[in-house]
Structure formats: structure tokens, C-alpha cells
Amino acid sequence: MASNAAVPFWRAAGMTYITYSNICANLVRNCLKEPYKAEALSREKVHFSISKWTDGKPEKATLRSDSPDE
């Protein structure tokens, strides 16, 4: 059964919901007063390690530590 609701503009442009939601959250954080803004920017940081697995064994892991960016 096809939905008759219009597709949101961001989905029509090829963006996923999670990307949309994270962009919205970042925009709101950037509009906060201090000291709330500093605390919020610390929530944007991600720090994780990622490795591809082949034949049941992990290959070399890369450490990703993204600070908030545009």
C-alpha cells in the first residue's frame, strides 16, 4: 500500500533521517548560551575504533576520534 504523504525534502535530496536529526541537533547546540554551549559541544564528540573482519579475524583497527565539524 503506497503512502500518500509527501516525502520530506531532506529524504528527496538523498539524506537519511539520522543525518537529518544529527544536523538539527548540531544547529540547536550552536545556538546555546555559555556555559551550556561548551557542555553541548562535548556531546558531539565521538571516539571509537573500527575494524573490518575477514575469515573470522579482525584486520588492523583504525581509531576514529571525530570532533564536531560542519
Add this chain to the structure above:
Amino acid sequence: MGLAGVDMVIVPATTGQMGVLPGHVATIAELKPGVLSVHEGNETTKYFVSSGFVFIHANSFADIIAVEAVPLDQIDANLVQKGLVEFTQKLSSATTDLEKAEAQIGIDVHSALNSALTG
């Protein structure tokens, strides 16, 4: 925010402001950037929600899920105005669909922040 028993909440659903009272039919709604107001007795507390969902359960429990939800007094009006101008400019200079979408999101969020502060 945590668990609290209140009289009513008004959530910014994509379909418009939705008032939720005890006994509301079970619903899942997507939220757009906007104001969440929590009414208890004569008091109203307002938050700005960046986006998210509201799950209204059959037993009069409602869960509001948002990446960012801030009390309105934490928002800086000057930064909101600057952001609105900046993204309006970005929309006119955007070329790809993705750039246009990002600029449009910027305009939507900043306009919603602006209305929250002035409304």
C-alpha cells in the same frame, strides 16, 4: 528529564502542535524542531526539541525521544538571528540537492528557534 506525572504536554509534531492528555489514544508521532511545553497545574515549562519522536502508550504514559532538548532560557537569541541570516544566504548559493536540503534544514531549525523565543 526523567519520569513525571503532569496534566498535559504539547509536542511539536510534523503534523502540527499536538496536545497530549491522559487517556490519549496510543500514537507514535515524528517531531519537528519546535517547542515542547509541559503543563502541570498552573505552571508551564517549555523546552526546545531539535527533532525526534513521541510515543504515546495506551496507559497514559508518553515517551519523548529527542537528541537535544533544551530549556528556552539556554538559547542565545543573537546566535539564532545570525544562523537564520547565514542559512538563508546558503540556500541562495546552494547548487546540489544536498546543499539545498542542508540550507533548508538550517532555515527551518533557526526559524523554529526564533518563534520559540518570541512566541
